Amino acid sequence: MLQKPRGTRDFLPAEMAQRRYIERRMRSVAQSFGYGEVQTPMFEEQELFTLKSGEGIIGEMYAFEDKGGRKIALRPEVTAAVVRAYVNEAQVAPKPLRWFYFAECFRYERPQKGRYRQFWQFGCELIGADSPAADAEVIALAYELLKCSGVRFVLKVGHLAPMKHMLAALDAVEQKKVMAALDKRDTDLLQTTLAAIGHPDLYEPLVRLITAATLDEVWAVTGDIPEKERIEETFRYLTAQNIPFVQNFGIARGLDYYTGMVFEGFADNLGAENQILGGGVYRLAHLFGGKDVPSCGFAIGFDRVMVSLGEIVPETAPVVAVVATPGTRTAAYTAAAAFRAAGITVVMDVMDRSFGAQLSSALKSGASYAALIGEKEAAAGTITLKDLTKAAQQEMSLADAVHEVANGSC
Incomplete structure (x- = not known):
């Protein structure tokens, strides 16, 4: 008997009804914010993803040469493809562009609960706006999308400016080592890493930064950095929209990719693989031959949301x-x-x-x-x-x- 490929799943009618129910709810929320749906090819030139994430990502992709000798990859994520589509098709369109997508992705990695080789992402991109209002809109949309699904989650919001300020004396290699320790949320590893690169003095202020519960505690560590007013304004806009979030300036999303506000969502019942959303402010268009343009977006791990929800009873028609x-x-x-x-x-x-x-x-x-x-x-x-x-x-x-x-x- 032939079996399905490892890391893939069969969805029978009852489960598909549940998935489509949540998908429809998410689409409705995205549209209520003025976002229109886009779709990009399932496969792209490999270079699109290596320009964004480095050559190391090739080992994680379904990458191959087609019959014409072109290096192709099944998309491992969608943001790069959406920005490529913007560069190809919409650079002269009025800004900002509000786009959302629901798309199939592929990664060659070890399958586990909530992590598959074939998976789906629901994401949104706001292209062409660079302001606290833009940042707050995207975070609010991310919150409402998770809320409408019924999943129980915590939304964490931070900004890379304080971290970059703290690590300004380190070179790029040293910064990556420190960020790797922060990403694992391991303070012992952080202390060891800082000692190894000759900056043990950064340990105490970094711990104070990543555990700060208020913005005043952040400024007590960093002083008046240039982004202070923007961060405060964004947080005010989120509070005005009744968006519950946890301040977290220890979010270790790549310093070489994200440029400002960053945010993550975590389900409360998925164990170690509990992140269901990630996003932030970035600039990619110039890498793909376009003019530099500010963007802010995120992707939701749709499969992890469904695993977190468990069995649901969608509304059904007679x-x-x-x-x-x-x-x-x-x-x-x-x-x-x-x-x-x-x-x-x-x-x-x-x-x-x-x-x-x-x-x-x-x-x-x-x-x-x-x-x-x-x-x-x-x-x-x-x-x-x-x-x-x-x-x-x-x-x-x-x-x-x-x-x-x-x-x-x-």
Whole structure:
């Protein structure tokens, strides 16, 4: 028996209904903020991702040469592709651009709970705005997207300026070592790392920075840095929108990629792999041949959100099972077409089962209603509509039956 590839999954109808339900809710929220959906190719030139993340990412990608000898990769993430699309198609468009996407991604890595080789991201990018209001809008959107899914989470918000100020005396290699220790949230490793590079004096102020509970505590460590006013203004805008967040200036998102505000979301029930959102302010367009432009965006790990949620019961529309005899099948098709024309889901027997077996199957299938068309109903031009949740039934015209189902009563 052939098996699915490692790190992939099969989604059967019940699980797909749950996933589409959350996806629809997220799309609705993104659109309520004025964001329009974009879609990019599933595969891109490898260089697109190495320019953004370095040559090391090749080992994590599904990378190959096509029949023309071109180096191609299945996309491991979407931000680079969206910015490439902006450079190719929309540089002259009025700013800012508000885009969102829901896309399939691929990474060649060890599969584990909430981490797969084929996975989905829901993300948003605000391109062409550089202000506290822009930063606050994107963070607020990220919060509302997670909130609408029903997942329990904590949103952490910081800014790289204080950290860059603290590490200004270090070279790029030393900064990466310190950031790696911070990313692991390991203060012992941080102390060892700082001692090894000859800067043990930074340990105490760095710990004070990453554990600061208020902005005043941050400024007590850093002094009046140039970004102070912008950070304070962004936090005020978030508070004005009733966005609950935890201040965290120890977020170790790459200093060579993000340029300002950074934020992360964590589910409370996923163990070590609990990050479900990450984002911040960045500049990428110039790497891909475009003009330099400020951007702010994020991606949500959709699969981790679904794992965190567990089994959910999505809102469902009514389903009508049309039950007929061999002699009334023509009338049954007419009734089915009328229900479907009204946007109502209809199922019909295709196995030549008896009238009673069809009704039994409808009950087992979870259908909301059964539209019974026997010889009497066919002769009278009516149907008997049976509410399978209440065991109530009534004979009526087809038009009335469609109206009753559409309005949820019998």
